[in-house]
Amino acid sequence: MAKKQEAINIELKTGNQLLDLRVPKYVTVSRLKTLLVPILQAKHLVLPASWRLVQTTKHLVMDERTLIANYPIADGDRFEIEFLEETK
Numbered sequence: 001m002a003k004k005q006e007a008i009n010i011e012l013k014t015g016n017q018l019l020d021l022r023v024p025k026y027v028t029v030s031r032l033k034t035l036l037v038p039i040l041q042a043k044h045l046v047l048p049a050s051w052r053l054v055q056t057t058k059h060l061v062m063d064e065r066t067l068i069a070n071y072p073i074a075d076g077d078r079f080e081i082e083f084l085e086e087t088k
Helices: 029-042
Strands: 007-014 017-024 051-055 078-083
Touching: 017 029, 029 051
Parallel strands: 007 078
Antiparallel strands: 007 017, 051 078
């Protein structure tokens, strides 16, 4: 019996940096964003107060409350951190 894959290998682009990461599949997009913060901080990458995670390989629109596993995401897919303008 095949074992369920619990994590996937992704490429994350933030600014001009590309990071290869292994991330869990059975978390929501919102939780994945939370998990990414300390990883990026450890690499001395600063995130703005307002940003979103965008899947750029397949151009998926992802709901923050949905599990990553519910999307057709596979090893090697690219994500990007998109900075959002803050409204004043």
